[in-house]
Amino acid sequence: MGLRKVACVGAGITKFVRRAKETGRELAWEAAKMALDNAGMTLADIDCVVIGSAPDAFDGVHMKGEYLADGSGGFCKPVMRHFVGGGTGVFSPIHAWQHIASGKFETCLVVTEEKMSSCFPAPAGAFITIFDHTTEQPLGPTLIWIFALEMNRYMQRYGLTEADIAKVSVQNKFNAIDHPAAQLPGKITVKDVLNSEVLAWPVKRLDISPASDGAAAIVLTSEHKARRITDKPVWVSGVGWALDTAYWATRDLYYPQYVEKAARMAYEMAGIREPDKEIHIAEPYDPFDYKMLHHMEGLLLCKRGEAAKLVADGVTARTGRLPCCPSGGALGVGNPIAATGLMKIIELFLQLRGEAGKRQVPGDPRIGVAQAWGDLMQVGTVVVMSR
Amino acid sequence: MSKEILPGTPLSSEEFEKSITIEEHPTLEYRWDDGIAIGRYLKELKEGRIIARTCCGCNRTMLPPRMFCELCYRPTDEWAFVEDTGVVNTFCVTRVNWDASRRGPDEPPLIPAVVEIDGASKGMGILHLLGEVDPKKVKIGMRVKAVWKPKAQREGKITDIKYFKPY
Numbered sequence: 001m002g003l004r005k006v007a008c009v010g011a012g013i014t015k016f017v018r019r020a021k022e023t024g025r026e027l028a029w030e031a032a033k034m035a036l037d038n039a040g041m042t043l044a045d046i047d048c049v050v051i052g053s054a055p056d057a058f059d060g061v062h063m064k065g066e067y068l069a070d071g072s073g074g075f076c077k078p079v080m081r082h083f084v085g086g087g088t089g090v091f092s093p094i095h096a097w098q099h100i101a102s103g104k105f106e107t108c109l110v111v112t113e114e115k116m117s118s119c120f121p122a123p124a125g126a127f128i129t130i131f132d133h134t135t136e137q138p139l140g141p142t143l144i145w146i147f148a149l150e151m152n153r154y155m156q157r158y159g160l161t162e163a164d165i166a167k168v169s170v171q172n173k174f175n176a177i178d179h180p181a182a183q184l185p186g187k188i189t190v191k192d193v194l195n196s197e198v199l200a201w202p203v204k205r206l207d208i209s210p211a212s213d214g215a216a217a218i219v220l221t222s223e224h225k226a227r228r229i230t231d232k233p234v235w236v237s238g239v240g241w242a243l244d245t246a247y248w249a250t251r252d253l254y255y256p257q258y259v260e261k262a263a264r265m266a267y268e269m270a271g272i273r274e275p276d277k278e279i280h281i282a283e284p285y286d287p288f289d290y291k292m293l294h295h296m297e298g299l300l301l302c303k304r305g306e307a308a309k310l311v312a313d314g315v316t317a318r319t320g321r322l323p324c325c326p327s328g329g330a331l332g333v334g335n336p337i338a339a340t341g342l343m344k345i346i347e348l349f350l351q352l353r354g355e356a357g358k359r360q361v362p363g364d365p366r367i368g369v370a371q372a373w374g375d376l377m378q379v380g381t382v383v384v385m386s387r
Numbered sequence: 388m389s390k391e392i393l394p395g396t397p398l399s400s401e402e403f404e405k406s407i408t409i410e411e412h413p414t415l416e417y418r419w420d421d422g423i424a425i426g427r428y429l430k431e432l433k434e435g436r437i438i439a440r441t442c443c444g445c446n447r448t449m450l451p452p453r454m455f456c457e458l459c460y461r462p463t464d465e466w467a468f469v470e471d472t473g474v475v476n477t478f479c480v481t482r483v484n485w486d487a488s489r490r491g492p493d494e495p496p497l498i499p500a501v502v503e504i505d506g507a508s509k510g511m512g513i514l515h516l517l518g519e520v521d522p523k524k525v526k527i528g529m530r531v532k533a534v535w536k537p538k539a540q541r542e543g544k545i546t547d548i549k550y551f552k553p554y
């Protein structure tokens with residue numbers, strides 16, 4: 001294809017918290033500086049900057065890319081901000097990959113930031129305008145409605161129970177106990193999930209990830225730069241992304257076709273033919289517990305309708321055959337939208353280098369996949385990483 | 388990574404609540420155009436009818452109607468009335484409003500649903516609400532019919548259909 005190899009050589013992340021004292025710029029600075037330090041680089045080594053951040057409506061700050069640019073190391077550099085809703089954080093490395101794979105730049109600092117706590121009374125209100133202004137907004141919809149619609153459809157299609165799905169929340173919050181950035185780690189039970197407040201049946205409070213403030217950053221470079229910086233580069237070996245229609249009610253919600261499209265694109269580039277056998281570790285996007293299952297199926301990590309069984313059988317646990325969300329995921333680490341996707345990328349980076357500490361997945365994993373999802377339940381963004 | 392203890396300063400709940408609020412109330416309102424396709428859709432809702440648009444490229448009868456087919460990427464062909472009945476594709480039961488506020492204890496929960504409308508192509512659903520039904524008795528696959536506002540109260544809005552009820 002004439003594309004150059006691209007490596008990840010450094011990562012940084014802030015704590016994910018309900019409300020941070022730091023401004024978005026300060027969070028971006030903390031994560032970005034940590035990523036540079038981790039790579040042993042300075043800003044002078046950086047050719048370009050990409051910034052991922054979700055809706056401006058969260059912060060009430062317009063032109064958020066420009067606002068975040070200084071904190072993201074973008075002063076007088078080529079800076080581009082991208083945004084595909086919740087899918088943003090895994091799109092961020094794809095955007096940076098384009099810059100380097102094309103041959104235009106040698107190094108790129110990738111910064112993602114979200115500050116959801118500024119929006120009162122609840123960041124959920126900022127989402128009203130994603131619905132069609134004429135045919136949907138007058139009905140007073142909120143995002144949780146459509147997730148509940150999707151979860152119910154998924155459960156009904158495969159005969160799953162709320163308890164089957166709650167196991168994901170239990171697993172991921174448990175995994176997050178070992179993550180230093182985690183906002184909502186803990187040992188909870190299926191019963192705790194089932195007894196938590198019903199927000200939109202079948203979705204209950206503990207089925208959902210929290211709203212969070214936080215930032216994450218990585219450094220991507222070309223192959224020859226990476227070889228000089230580290231003896232443990234992690235390659236961005238596959239990228240894929242796809243967008244389904246915004247007429248979300250006119251497609252059947254039980255299966256995320258757009259995730260499969262994105263996954264197939266990434267797997268083809270990475271030379272992966274049997275993802276369920278070849279992938280050692282996965283970080284599917286889990287803003288809701290059922291979404292991890294939905295996305296495992298879209299990522300072709302198992303047959304449709306079988307993801308819940310893999311969780312119940314411990315296959316997706318950190319010590320299982322196919323660890324899913326060993327980080328603790330959005331459910332446990334927290335969900336500062338754009339930064340969550342990059343947190344997943346950072347988890348693969350650390351796991352594949354054998355630097356994940358207490359979270360380290362056994363068995364010397366060599367290939368991982370991370371995925372995020374968002375917009376009006378319509379975008380899939382997928383990155384395969386390997387060493 | 389290079390730090391044992393990560394940066395980021397969590398605020399306590401107390402600090403969270405007593406934060407300084409700068410209030411701004413800019414006078415901003417939006418006057419959206421309804422467009423060619425949805426404009427006609429709304430006009431027909433006012434008449435108590437649901438109209439769709441057909442594409443002879445993919446043979447779909449599309450709801451909501453649109454002037455171009457996103458699959459075939461060509462202009463759509465004809466207007467077609469569809470029924471005001473359909474099937475529940477999925478639903479939920481909620482007390483949460485658009486701004487995350489909760490409905491009052493005396494108010495019944497809302498039952499948002501995707502309704503696949505009879506006469507439109509399979510899977511062509513719209514978001515609406517269900518009513519006149521015990522939330523515990525709603526089932527996916529249940530047949531429902533539109534309950535319209537009286538003619539004099541209809542304004543050419545999606546809310547001219549009050550809700551869908553079992554039939």
Ligand SMILES: [Zn+2]
Binds near residue numbers: 443446457459
């Ligand atoms: Zn067509």
